[in-house]
Amino acid sequence: MSETGVWGLVVETTVGTGERKHTEAQVVGHVTGSREEALAELERQARRYSPTHPLSPKRRRLLRVGDGCLLVVDGAWQSFITRFxxxxxxxxxxxxxxxxxxxxxxxxxxxxxPPPAPAPAEREPELDADGVPVRPAWLGRRDLP
Structure with missing residues (x-):
């Protein structure tokens, strides 16, 4: 096992009750870094974890094991475990x-x-045969209402 890498944080918990009681697992996060950093984050999550069973917990014990933690919660009649x-x-x-x-x-x-077009004042207006500008000077001005 390499010391630095990507580590999955896995939680296996008891769900259901009676004959339907079983264990489900899920990856709750990833840590990139050393195994020790991943174990520290896993412990933080284990300390904050609140299992759905038992409904009325009587005792809660968090134990360290080689690759994580084990949470044992005693209820009124049964104990439930969560492995981290x-x-x-x-x-x-x-x-x-x-x-x-x-x-x-x-x-x-x-x-x-392209070379800039001459400013409107610099252009010679186009004139018709009578010498009247084809385009009035005011047409296209933006400063007029």
Missing amino acids: TVAELLEDSAAPKAPEPVVEAPPEPVPEA
Whole structure:
């Protein structure tokens, strides 16, 4: 087992009662780092964990075991256990894909800007045969209401 890696935090708990009592497991988180860091986070979660059974807990004991913790909660008639385990993640079929490296394309050459159009005051107005401007000077002005 490697010392640094990705560690899954697994919680196995007793659910149901009577003949329907069974254990279910779920991964409640991941820790990237050392096994000791993962164990510390697992212990924090174990201390805060509140199991659904028993409904009226009489006694709660949190025990350290080699790969995690064991929580034993005594109820009025039965005891319920929750096991907290650190396990090294070896494979995850639903892990997000690593992003592909981004290859930057060379910048495209900037086309030369066309020469600026002459300002309206600098342009010679187009005149009709009688010498009257084809386009009135006020047409297209933005400073008029």
